[in-house]
Amino acid sequence: MSDTTQELVLAADGRPLKQSLRRALLRQKLRALMLIAPLLIFVVVTFIVPIFSMLFRSVENEIVPDTLPGVTQALADWDSSTGELPNDDVFRHLYIDMFKASEAKTHTRLGSRLNYEMTGLSSLFRTTGRGLDDIGEEWQDPLEDIDPNFKDGAFWYEMMSGTDGEDLLEERRDLFATMVGESMDGDVGFIPSMQIAEMLPWTTRAYTDFAIWTAIDDEDVVAEEDPWESVYGALGMDLTNPDSVAAIQSYSGFGADALKAAVANVDQLPQTTFRAEFGKENEDWLSPEVWSTIQLYSSRMTPGYFLNAVDMQLTPDGIAEKPENQQIYKQLFMRTLVMALIITASCVVLGYPVAWLLANLPMRTASLLMILVLLPFWTSLLVRTSAWKVLLQQQGVINEILVWLGFVNDADRLILMNNATGTIIAMTHILLPFMILPLYSVMKTIQPSYLRAAKSLGATNWTAFWRVYFPQSVPGIGAGSILVFILAIGYYITPEIVGGTSGVFISNRIAYHISSSLNWGLAAALGSILLVVVLGLYWCYDRIVGIDNVKLGG
Amino acid sequence: MNELIVNIKRPNLLTFTMPIVAVLGAMFGFVTGNIFGDPFIGAVGGAVVGAVLALALAKIVSIKRWKKIWGVAVVFAVVAALFGGVGGFLGGFVVGLSMGWFATWVGTGKYRAGVPIYYTPGQVLWHCTFLFICAFVFFFLIAPLIPVVWLSFNAENFFTFTPEMLSFKSAGYSLKHYRDFLGTDEWMVPLKNSLIIAPIATLISVSLGTLAAIGLSQSHVPGRQVMMAILISPMIVPLIISATGMFFFYAPLGNWLQLNLGLNQAFVGYVKVILAHAVLGIPFVIITVTATLVGFDSSLTRAAANMGADPVTTFFRVQMPLILPGVISGGLFAFITSFDEVVVVLFVGSARQQTLPWQMYTGLREQISPTILAAATILVSVSILLLATVELLRRRSERLRGMSPG
Numbered sequence: 001m002s003d004t005t006q007e008l009v010l011a012a013d014g015r016p017l018k019q020s021l022r023r024a025l026l027r028q029k030l031r032a033l034m035l036i037a038p039l040l041i042f043v044v045v046t047f048i049v050p051i052f053s054m055l056f057r058s059v060e061n062e063i064v065p066d067t068l069p070g071v072t073q074a075l076a077d078w079d080s081s082t083g084e085l086p087n088d089d090v091f092r093h094l095y096i097d098m099f100k101a102s103e104a105k106t107h108t109r110l111g112s113r114l115n116y117e118m119t120g121l122s123s124l125f126r127t128t129g130r131g132l133d134d135i136g137e138e139w140q141d142p143l144e145d146i147d148p149n150f151k152d153g154a155f156w157y158e159m160m161s162g163t164d165g166e167d168l169l170e171e172r173r174d175l176f177a178t179m180v181g182e183s184m185d186g187d188v189g190f191i192p193s194m195q196i197a198e199m200l201p202w203t204t205r206a207y208t209d210f211a212i213w214t215a216i217d218d219e220d221v222v223a224e225e226d227p228w229e230s231v232y233g234a235l236g237m238d239l240t241n242p243d244s245v246a247a248i249q250s251y252s253g254f255g256a257d258a259l260k261a262a263v264a265n266v267d268q269l270p271q272t273t274f275r276a277e278f279g280k281e282n283e284d285w286l287s288p289e290v291w292s293t294i295q296l297y298s299s300r301m302t303p304g305y306f307l308n309a310v311d312m313q314l315t316p317d318g319i320a321e322k323p324e325n326q327q328i329y330k331q332l333f334m335r336t337l338v339m340a341l342i343i344t345a346s347c348v349v350l351g352y353p354v355a356w357l358l359a360n361l362p363m364r365t366a367s368l369l370m371i372l373v374l375l376p377f378w379t380s381l382l383v384r385t386s387a388w389k390v391l392l393q394q395q396g397v398i399n400e401i402l403v404w405l406g407f408v409n410d411a412d413r414l415i416l417m418n419n420a421t422g423t424i425i426a427m428t429h430i431l432l433p434f435m436i437l438p439l440y441s442v443m444k445t446i447q448p449s450y451l452r453a454a455k456s457l458g459a460t461n462w463t464a465f466w467r468v469y470f471p472q473s474v475p476g477i478g479a480g481s482i483l484v485f486i487l488a489i490g491y492y493i494t495p496e497i498v499g500g501t502s503g504v505f506i507s508n509r510i511a512y513h514i515s516s517s518l519n520w521g522l523a524a525a526l527g528s529i530l531l532v533v534v535l536g537l538y539w540c541y542d543r544i545v546g547i548d549n550v551k552l553g554g
Numbered sequence: 555m556n557e558l559i560v561n562i563k564r565p566n567l568l569t570f571t572m573p574i575v576a577v578l579g580a581m582f583g584f585v586t587g588n589i590f591g592d593p594f595i596g597a598v599g600g601a602v603v604g605a606v607l608a609l610a611l612a613k614i615v616s617i618k619r620w621k622k623i624w625g626v627a628v629v630f631a632v633v634a635a636l637f638g639g640v641g642g643f644l645g646g647f648v649v650g651l652s653m654g655w656f657a658t659w660v661g662t663g664k665y666r667a668g669v670p671i672y673y674t675p676g677q678v679l680w681h682c683t684f685l686f687i688c689a690f691v692f693f694f695l696i697a698p699l700i701p702v703v704w705l706s707f708n709a710e711n712f713f714t715f716t717p718e719m720l721s722f723k724s725a726g727y728s729l730k731h732y733r734d735f736l737g738t739d740e741w742m743v744p745l746k747n748s749l750i751i752a753p754i755a756t757l758i759s760v761s762l763g764t765l766a767a768i769g770l771s772q773s774h775v776p777g778r779q780v781m782m783a784i785l786i787s788p789m790i791v792p793l794i795i796s797a798t799g800m801f802f803f804y805a806p807l808g809n810w811l812q813l814n815l816g817l818n819q820a821f822v823g824y825v826k827v828i829l830a831h832a833v834l835g836i837p838f839v840i841i842t843v844t845a846t847l848v849g850f851d852s853s854l855t856r857a858a859a860n861m862g863a864d865p866v867t868t869f870f871r872v873q874m875p876l877i878l879p880g881v882i883s884g885g886l887f888a889f890i891t892s893f894d895e896v897v898v899v900l901f902v903g904s905a906r907q908q909t910l911p912w913q914m915y916t917g918l919r920e921q922i923s924p925t926i927l928a929a930a931t932i933l934v935s936v937s938i939l940l941l942a943t944v945e946l947l948r949r950r951s952e953r954l955r956g957m958s959p960g
Contacts, residue, residue, distance in 0.1 A: 028774055035769030036781060039762040039836065047788050047833045050803035051795070057802055350691050357688045371941070372692045378937040378944075379699065380894045382914045383930040387698040389918060390705060390927070395714045397701050406588040429698060432691075461677060490792020492897050497918050507794035514798060514901065524802070527795045538790045542783075 051531070058524035061302035064294070066178045067110040068097045072298035080292035080316045091274035091285075092202065092237050095135065099230035100209045102129040104180050104217070116519050117304060117313070118293045124284045131281040136229025138277065139236035142268045147258040156231070157223035159255030160207045162193020172208045188215040190222045199238075199247040206234035237274070239266055292316045305525035329509075329526065336506045339420060340488040346428040347435035347484050348477060355439035355476070360448065370440075377433035385494050388426035392416040392498060418500025426498050431487055435480040442476025475544060482541040486534055506530055564663050567612050571661045572605045578656055579604020582649050608657045619658050626654030640721045699934060706731055706927035713924060731928035741925065744913040751824065751899075751909060752892040755831035760885045762832075763839030768873070770840070771847040782840075789837035797901040800830050804902050820906050827903045831895060835888030842887065846880025846951060879951035883944045890940060 011020040065072045070093030078086040101107035111125030140150075149155045169192060177184040190211040197204040210231055211222045218225075238244040239262060248259045262269075278285040296314050297304060304314055311327040312319055321327070354373070358366045376384060391397045394413045402408040416422055446469065454464035492507040499508070506526060513523035565571055580601040587596015611622055627650035634646025659665055666673075669681050701715075709728040710716050718726025735741045766785065770778060788796060804826045811822045850873070858868040874881075896911040903912070910929065917926040 025774060028772065029776060032769040032772040032775045036766045036775070039766035039785065040781060042758075042762055043785055043788070043833060043836060046829050047796070047799075048784065050799035051791065052799075053803050054795070054799035350694065353684060353688050354691045357685075367945075369692065371945075372696055374941055374945075375938065376695050376699070378890065378941045380911065380914075380930070380933045380937065382894070382896065382911050382918070383702065383933050383937075384698065386914065386918055386926055386930050387702045390701050390713055391698055393713065397715070400715065404589065405585055406591070406593075429694065432695060461680075486790065486792075490794055492794045493915065497915075507792065510794050510798060511901075514801060520802070523798060527798045530792060531795050534790065534792055534795075 054524045055528050055531075058305050058521060058528045059301045059303065060521070061297060061304065062178075062300055063110055063113050064298050065300055066175075067101050067106055068094070068294070068298075069175050069179075070094075070097050071294070075291070075295045075298060078291070078295060080288065080295055083288055085275065085286060085288060086291055088273045088275050090291075091278055092234075094278065095132070095233055095274050096202065096206055096209070096230060098125075098128065099132050099136070099206070099228060099233075100176070100213070101179065102132055103213055103228070104176075106179055112518070113521075114293060114297060116308065116522065117297055118290065120284065121290065121293070124282055124290070128278070128281050128285070133229045135274075135277045135281065136231075136233040138233075138270045138272075140229055140232035142265075142270070143232055143235065143262060146265045146268060147261045149255070149258045150232070150262075151226070153226040154223050155255065155258075156207065156227050157190065159253075159258075160192055160196055160204065160211075161190060162196060162253075163191065164194035165192030165197055165204075165208075168192050168194075168197055168204065169208055169212075172205065173212055176209065176212050184212060184216045186216045188212055188222065190215065193253075195251075195253065199244055199251060200235065201244075202234035202237040203231060206231045233274075235262070236269055239263060239269065305521040306528075308522050309525040309529055329506075332506050332509055333529070335420075336489060339424060339503075339505070340485050342424055343427050343431060343488045344435075344481050344485045346424070347432050348481060350428070351432055351435035351439055351480065352473075352477070355436050355443050358436070358440050359443035359446070373433050373436050376429070377437075381430065381493060384430050385426060385497050388422070388429065388494075388498055389417065392422050392425065417498050418503065420499070420503040422498040422500070423495045423503035423505075426494050427488060427491060430494060431484045434483050434487060438479040438483060439473070439476040442479070443473055446472045478544045479541065482537055482544065486537050486541070489537075490530065490534060564612075564661065567609065567661070571612060571657070572608045574660055575608035575653070575657045576601040576604040578653060579607070582653065586645075586649075604653065604657075607653060608661060611654070611657045612661050619662065622658060623651065623654035626657075627651040702927050703931045703934065705924060706931040708924050708927075711923050713927075731923070731925045734923065734925045735928045735932070741910075741913060741929065744908045744910045747907055748893055748910040751827055751831060751907070752889050755828045755835060755892040756885050756889040758828070758832035759835035759839050759888045760881060763836050763884065763888075764843050764877075764881050767840050767843035767847060768869075771844055771850075785840050786837045788833050793834075793895075793897040796830075796834070797898045800898060801901040804830065819904075823904050823907045827899055827907045827909075830898045830902050831892035832888075834895060834898065835891045838887035838891060839881075839884035842884035843877060843880045846877045850876060879947040883947050886940055886944055890937070 009017040011017045013020070071090060074090045074093045075086060078090065098107055101110065107125050107129045108122070111122040114125070115122035143150045169188065169190070173184050173188075188211055190208075192204050192208050207227060210225075210228045214220050214222050214225050245263050245266075248256075248263050251259065275286070284290050296316065302314075303319075307313055307319060309329050310333075311322045311330045313322050358369055358373075361369065389396075393399070394415065394417070396417070398416065399408065399413045403410050403413065408414060416425070450468050450472070451464050454468040455461070459467065489505070490507055491505060492511060495504045496508055496511070499505075507530070510523045510526050510530070513519045513526070580597040583600015583603065584593045584597040586600065587593040590596070607626065611626070614622065617625070627647050630650025630653070631643045631647035634649070635643035638645065665682055666678060669678050673681070704719075705713065705715065707727045707729065708716065708719060709726050709730065716726055720726075769775065770782065770785075775781075808822045808826055811817050811825070812819060817825075854872055854876070855868050858872045859865075863871065894911055896909070896915050899907065899909050899912055900915070903909070910933075914926050914929055917923070
């Protein structure tokens with residue numbers, strides 16, 4: 001025991017004390033974390049993940065490349081600045097992709113999506129979707145005249161089937177599945193022949209799509225069904241390709257006779273391009289602007305919604321402002337900010353004297369008066385909103401009293417509701433307790449002796465208040481203002497009911513895009529901008545007051 | 555301050571009391587004159603009445619102050635009733651009450667009560683103005699609720715006062731909106747939904763929230779700030795954004811639950827709304843419970859452990875009873891959040907999960923019937939009860955912690 005200083009201090013169980021303490025601390029930390037973990041996971045899964053999925057939705061643009069995979073690939077090489085239309089290859093892809101989409105009825109969704117960027121595209125896609133069969137029949141009828149075998153679904157099945165085409169099948173299946181957003185798993189009962197696929201690439205693509213849709217979605221047997229019109233159109237595309245024609249001449253498998261007959265009588269087939277056919281359906285397809293819009297929005301991520309949310313748009317020449325008459329969001333954001341500021345300011349003006357009174361009265365009187373502040377705070381938001389509707393409407397209490405007292409003519413009653421005035425009055429009332437409570441808790445800590453000291457040193461009442469009391473109450477004003485501002489800027493119900501059209505906030509626009517116009521991407525972009533503003537303010541709030549100091553109910 | 559009140563001097567009648575009461579009289583006279591079409595004659599008449607009233611009240615010393623005020627109110631009411639019937643009677647009563655009170659308040663010098671004796675007249679004036687401003691703000695806070703309660707007894711299907719209501723005829727009043735509220739599925743189903751959703755959501759947020767708050771309030775918690783920020787975030791993020799995010803997230807989740815687990819649609823709908831509301835209630839539980847735990851003496855748990863209690867027993871027998879007020883008031887906040895919530899349920903729920911606020915919201919947009927006001931009155935009563943409970947709990951907890959002076 002002579003050199004205890006050299007030895008480690010041991011705990012009761014013989015371990016070194018230091019190690020033992022560290023283990024205890026670790027255990028304590030783990031226990032705390034285990035208590036928090038269930039809630040943390042719950043909040044992250046049911047709240048944080050949804051918020052992030054919303055943020056993601058504001059840039060996500062998968063619908064264009066998913067619905068028109070061939071077109072977006074083919075368009076990549078097209079230079080929109082030349083003012084020329086894309087080549088016929090693009091239109092061929094458009095035909096194959098559109099036909100598939102119109103069978104799955106996703107082309108209208110794509111149309112609505114692109115309509116947000118260029119008005120008129122929705123109807124373009126919708127009407128074209130109806131005319132796709134006609135385009136295919138241009139080829140179908142002569143082909144069936146050349147060889148009646150082309151009428152027969154079983155003949156087509158036999159001709160297209162073969163070996164080694166599994167990869168092609170899976171590729172087309174994946175494209176289909178991403179387009180409809182559902183799994184397309186299952187037995188198709190058809191494997192494309194690799195030989196045919198190399199000889200007739202367009203036809204094979206179209207036929208494979210047909211086979212997948214028939215087997216998986218319609219749950220029919222592929223061999224018993226007549227192929228889509230697009231398959232005939234696709235064969236027409238292949239027959240204009242010299243390579244395919246040469247391959248057919250040396251082909252000897254099933255259906256060789258029919259194909260050779262088609263090559264021999266190729267002059268009976270329509271001598272036209274798919275570009276011309278689409279132009280016949282709807283001349284908008286011949287407008288380079290339509291194509292440059294599709295090209296601009298063909299990537300998987302787009303800044304388009306965010307640009308829309310700040311009244312900008314993507315043009316081939318880069319980002320530009322929208323025309324003056326289409327700008328609404330910047331103004332709406334400004335209005336939201338201005339109205340939230342007015343509401344915050346009115347809350348400070350009304351709340352400051354009351355908080356001062358509550359903080360300086362004897363405890364018992366203050367608690368009684370506090371009930372008058374807390375009662376509206378605890379009352380349902382909808383009750384208070386309906387109260388303001390009762391008060392503010394044209395036949396409402398305020399107007400009735402003013403008319404009865406003779407201050408306002410019965411004919412020209414004040415319009416207090418369905419405009420910004422209504423929103424400001426009602427929201428000031430609703431948010432006032434949120435200003436009074438933080439102000440009160442700050443003022444409660446200010447020593448009244450400071451004021452007396454100032455006065456005894458010769459300050460006037462005003463100087464004493466302004467130079468001594470007011471600076472000490474500024475943290476309360478800051479806390480209350482940020483709280484009220486954060487709450488005001490995201491309000492939805494009250495502006496919706498008493499705000500009419502000129503008194504609504506950005507949140508009402510978000511709700512409109514979610515439930516009425518269904519432009520979810522734009523709603524998400526507007527929401528993201530609002531969220532960033534609020535989080536910025538929240539950060540300030542944390543710096544000024546600290547989250548731990550948030551108090552509820554006094 | 556009592557000695558100050560005793561020493562108050564009565565102000566000069568002719569130069570102070572009479573002119574000031576005359577000004578108030580002129581204001582009332584102006585308004586009254588305005589009803590009959592000539593505000594200026596009314597103002598002059600009112601000033602004369604005010605001055606005379608001040609003089610009369612000052613000269614009569616044999617009657618107690620409040621008896622004088624009531625007397626003035628009755629006289630005014632009777633005179634006004636001769637001109638304006640029942641409405642006039644009420645108006646006259648209010649005017650008489652205010653003028654009588656004001657005349658004695660000024661005349662006896664009571665207005666200087668509570669004001670240091672050295673104050674200049676300007677300062678006294680400011681002090682009184684300040685009190686009037688505060689009274690106005692309190693009025694602004696409470697008054698909007700009064701017409702709602704009043705109109706909910708309307709016999710007609712209007713959102714406005716009928717002449718019968720204003721003249722206090724019994725024909726103008728009825729309980730029919732309450733009967734509508736209590737007797738129709740249109741309101742009872744939403745009420746039932748609210749009463750299913752809110753308690754379950756509260757239970758989830760309270761149980762998880764209390765555990766987490768205890769974890770958070772321990773001394774060594776890594777990443778405490780970040781976790782706190784995450785847990786408080788549902789309160790900070792504007793409801794419309796939460797609703798949007800949940801809308802995108804819960805719709806596919808619900809479909810997935812229905813397809814893969816074969817759950818029925820109504821059940822999934824309730825689950826979605828309950829989960830959403832539970833998240834919204836969590837910050838309130840966290841805030842109130844951590845605030846309660848600040849005053850919690852952790853040596854009590856150590857003492858319990860020392861005497862051989864395991865952590866679970868310690869929690870339920872020692873810690874829980876002490877923090878119970880905080881837990882209950884957090885639970886009430888969570889309950890009212892869910893019970894009062896409409897934005898998220900509008901986006902996440904379907905028609906089957908229609909809650910009471912949702913029904914009120916639809917009613918307010920389409921203005922169908924004053925049944926909304928009956929519902930509102932019932933909700934106001936509920937909130938008064940909740941407020942009373944929270945206040946009692948807060949006082950109890952402060953008393954337990956020895957923080958409250960009264």
